[in-house]
Amino acid sequence: MPRPRWALSLEANFWRNAMAAGMYLHKCASPVPPEPKFTISIPSTLSKFLGKIPLSFYVPDGYTRTSDTKYPVLVNYHGGGFTLGTASDDARWCATVNTLLNAVVISVDYRLAPEYPFPTAVEDGTDVLLWLHTHATEYAIDPARIGLSGFSAGGNMCFSVPLRLFSLQQPTPRLAAIAAFYPSTDFTSPREARRATNIRPDKELPKVFTDLFDASYLWPPKEVRMENPFLSPAMAGDADIHKALPKNVLIVLCEWDELRAEGERWRDRLTKLGLNVWSELVLGVAHGWDKAPNPVWEDRKAKEVYERVCKQLGKVFYGPDWKLPLDVKVKSELKDIPVVTASTQEKARVKPVPV
Template sequence: MLSKMHTEAGVPAVPGLSSSSENPHKKPKKAEDKTGAPPSRFSLRMSAAWWRSLQCIGMTLHYLAPPRPPNPAFSKSISATISSKKGNFTLQFYTPKGYDEAKKTRERFPAVVNFHGGGFTLGNATDDARFARFVLETCNAIFISVDYRLAPEYPFPTAVDDGADALLYLIRYAPELYIDPYRLATSGFSAGGNIAITSPLRLTAHLKTITASTAPGQEQVPVYRIVAIATWYPICDYTLSRVERRATAIRPDQTLPPGLTTLFDSSYLFPPNLDLADPCLSPSKATDQQLAEGIPPNVIFYTCEWDMLLREGEDLAKRLERPPISKNVHYRMIEGVPHGWDKGPDPLKPPAHSEQLYLECCERLRDVFNGAESK
C-alpha cells in the first residue's frame, strides 16, 4: 500500500492536490485561496495516517535520548462543550514533587496547559514530555498536555475549541486537581503554539456569551487568571501564502516540505469558504482590543531563524509589546535552527540548545508564577 502512495520530490502527498495550489500573486482570504479545489477528505485521512506512522517512529527515537522524559502520572477524558463537534478528548497530567501529598497538605500548584505541534494534523499530548520535565522541576507546576482532536477528521475550529474547553475544565475542577486557578499558563509548539495564543482568546469570547446568557442563581464560572503564554515558533497569520513565507525565509531549503504543508493546510482549513482572518485561526488579525482583553499579561515568545514562520511570529511579538496592547513580552529568535528543531529524532542526545532554552523559558514562567497573586 505505501509503495503506491503519490509523492512529490519523494514526499508523500495527497493525490490530486498539487503542493503549488496557491496563486503567488493573490493574497489568500479564504481557505480555497490556499488549498485550491478541496481534495477528498478520505485521501487527506490516508495521507495523514501515513505521516502519523512516520512521526511515531521519530518521536520514539526522540524519547530515547538521555535523560529520559517523564511519563504522565494520570489522564482524564473530558467532554467537548464549546465545539459544535461533540465528543471527548484526553488531558495528560504530569505532576511535580509533592503532588501526591496535596490531599493532606492542601497545597495548590500552578499549572501549565500545553498544546503539541504537528500542523493540527499530527502528534499527541506526550510529544512535549521533555519540556514537561523542566516545568515540573523548575516551576514546581502541574503540566497538563492536551490531546486535542486533529484534522482532517476535525478541521478548524475544533482544536482551538478543545483548547478553550481544556482551560475551562481545569478552572472548574481546580480544587479537586490541586490547581491554583490564579496561576495558570498556556504553552505550545508550532500549531500548538498557535493554540496557546488562541485558546485564551476563544475562552474570553466564550465566557462573554456565558455571562450574557446566565440567569441569576445559575452556576457561574469560577474566578481564574491566566498569567502567561509560552509559545514556540507558532503559526500566527494564515493570510500569508506558503509561497510568500518561503520567499521571505532566510533558508528556504530548511523549511518544511511543500507536500507536508499542503497536507496541513488542506486538512485544517475547511470548508473552502473559511475566513483566514478569523482571530482564532490567525491571531495576528485579532483587533487590539481582542488581544488586550484575551492575551495574558506575560508572553514568552520563541521563533527559529530558518523558519518560514519567523517574520509573522516576530511581528506579532512586537505588536503585543507595543501600546495599546502593552504586554510584558520576552522575545527570542533562536539562531541557526529550523522549525521544530527541538523535536529531532536523535536517540543519543537531546537536540542542540533545547535543554538550555527550555530551562530559560521555565525560569521565566517560575518568576511569573511566584509574582502572581495566589488566593
C-alpha cells in the same frame, strides 16, 4: 479541486505513524523523559463534533491530588499542523517545567484534522480551560497561576484559545502567562509568501506537510475565513487582545523558519500594546528543531532554551525575586534575555550553543 477527505485521512494517518516513530527515537535519548503520571478525558462542549478530549498530567515529585500545596499549571498544546502529533510529544518540555518550576503540566490531545477540521482544535483547547476553571482545586491546582504553552500549531492555540475563551462572555480563568514556541499567527499570508521570508529555504518545512496541514485543517476551503482571529490571532483587534491575553507573553522563534517573520510582527505588536513580552530568537535552527529524532543524546540547545523560558515563567508564578531551587542544577547560565525588537535584533543575538 480539493482532495477528498478520505484521501487526506489516509495520508495523515501515514504521517502520524511516521511521526510516532520519530518521537519514539526522540524520547530514547538520556535522560529519558517521563510518561504522564495519569490521564483523564473530559467531554467536549463547544465543538459541533461531540466527543472526548484526553488530558495527560505531568506532575512534579511529591504531587498528589489531595496535597495542601496548590501548584501552578501550564496547559500545553502540541504541534503538528493541527493534523499530526500527540500530547506526549512535548514530554521533555513537561519534565523541565515539573523539575524547575514545581508545576503541573496538562498536555492536551486535542482532536486532529482532517477528521476534525477548524475550529475543532481551538474549541477543544478552550474546553480544557473551561473544565479547569471548575476543577482546579480537585487537582491541587492554583487557579490564580494558570499558563499556556505550545509549539507551532500549539503556539497558535496559545493565542487563539484565549481569544475564543474571551468571546464566550462568561466566567473563565484569568491566565497568568503564555509561552509560545515558533507559533503560527497569520494565515492571511499565503504559504508561498511565508516561505519567501525564510532566509534558509533549504531548511523550511517540506511542502508535502504544509499542503497536508492546510488542506486538512482549513476545510471547507471556501468557507474558512483566513482573517478569523481564532485561526489568525494577528487579525484580532487591539481591544480584544488586551482583554483576552495575559499580561506576560513569552515567544521563542527559530532563525530558519517561514513562521519567523510573522512571529516577529506579532511579538512587536504585543510589545507596542504594552504587554510584558520576553522573546528569544534561537539561532541556527529550523522549525521544530527541538523535536529531532536523535536517540543518542538530548539536544543541549533545546534544553537550555527550555530552562531560560522556565526562568521567566518562574518570575510570573512566584514573583520577580524568584530563583531556581538550590537543589536544582542546570548546565546553562539562566540569563535574562531582553525583548528582541526589529531595532535590537542583531544586538540580541548570541552565539549558538554547540550540540
